[in-house]
Amino acid sequence: MFRHIVLFTWAEGTTDEQRAAVATELGRLPEIIPEIRAYTLGTDAGVNPGNHEFALIADFDGVDDYLVYRDHPAHQAVIAEHIKPILASRAAIQYTVGG
Structure with a gap:
């Protein structure tokens, strides 16, 4: 599996509606x-200061399926229309699970 x-972290002034839309x-x-095998989204619980505000974990059968997701027009549209306009910072990692 590939994860x-x-x-x-959202920009200052980001509204609740914008966060919900993401x-x-x-x-x-x-x-x-259909290449997505598992998909989990969540807003930070606010327990520790300095955390990012929102997380996404997506699992795929392999790198090729991840690349389909990464480049898919629907995914790219969400990034362009909903994420980039309110984005302050982003961190990401991809890795093979169990390998």
Whole structure:
């Protein structure tokens, strides 16, 4: 299995509606992109200061399926329309699970 993890921090002034739209639009991707095997989204619980504000974990059968997701027009549209306009910082990693 191949895993993709991304963490976001939103720009100052980001509204609750904008945050919710990111989660909603990302949450639709598993219905659109069949290569996604598992997909988890979440907002930081606010327990520790300095954390990122939102996380996504996506699992794929392999690198090729991840690349389909990465480059998929629906995914790219969510990034362009909902994430980039409110993004302050992003951290990401991809790795092989169990390997």
